[in-house]
Amino acid sequence: MVLVVGVLVAGLYVVGRLNPVPAPVITGDVLGPDNGEEVSAYLVRAEASLSGADDERWALISLVDPMETVDVWSLTQNTSMPRNAxxxxxxSIFNVPIDRVQTPTVAVPSGNTESSFIASSQVAAVSVLQRSTGTERARAVGDVAAARLRAGCVCVIGVVVRASLDRLRTLAEMSQVRAVQALPADASSGLFSVVPLLPTMTTVVAPTPDDGAIPAA
Known part of the structure; x- marks a missing residue:
């Protein structure tokens, strides 16, 4: 089992290196809220994006609360939906929640099997460490966040998917889902940016406080 997971993680890491998640440069299509946007306005905008003919779309699913990878897999692959949907x-978008501590939010390749999706948390741990440089506090936060990701923490805050509008509308009605925003039908893979909506953002999309103590991993 350890060997299988190791192979999956290595494979996902290679995919991530060859196909890095695009940085959120606002130059084209964007999934997620604008900086400074009221959360309520974004939720309305996301809901409006699900109108139209039932075709395949790229979409961002934002969760009400962080979830485990296995639960997010079950949510997105819900067997009660039509078989062809x-x-x-x-x-997979990860953020390790620590009270009043800013932790890196990272998006990594998901994989389309349950085992590879669950293993994406290990890839996220590597990505967090790569981003946690510059200051002693940043490195300490990165160490804690990476350790929790490796342990399989409840840290998935969203996923980027491709699905029909009908399926996206069904997902948007689920109690665990805060918002589903779809791009126009002509949006291309890799040519759009993703700006995650953190569960802790309840009024305005803005940086969260970063004056708390860093706990042990």
């Missing part, structure tokens, strides 16, 4: 997973 598949959901292709593209990116």
């Amino acid at each position: 598949s959901t292709s997973l593209s990116q």
Whole structure:
């Protein structure tokens, strides 16, 4: 089992290196809220994006609360939906919640099997460490966040998927889902940016406090 997971993680890491998640440069299509946007306005905008003919779309699913990878897999692959209504997973978005501490939010390749999707948390741990440089506090936060990701923490805050509008509308009605925003039908893979909506953002999309103590892993 350890060997299988190791192979999956290595494979996902290679995919991530060859196909890095695009940085959120606002130059084209964007999934997620704008900086400074009221959360209520974004939720209305996301809901409006689900109108139209039932075709395949790229979409961002934002969760009400962080979830475990296995639970997010079950949510997106819900068997109560029509058999022909598949959901292709593209990116898993992770953020390790620590009270009043800013932790890196990372998006990594998901994989489209349950085992590879669950293993994406290990890839996220590597990505967090790569981003946690510059200051002693940043490195300490990165160490804690990476350790919790490796342990399989409840840290998935969203996923980028490709699915039909009908399926996206069904997902949007689930109690665990805060918002589903779809791009226009002509949006291309890899040519859009993703700006995650953190569960802790309840009024305005803005940086969260970063004056708390860093706990042990």
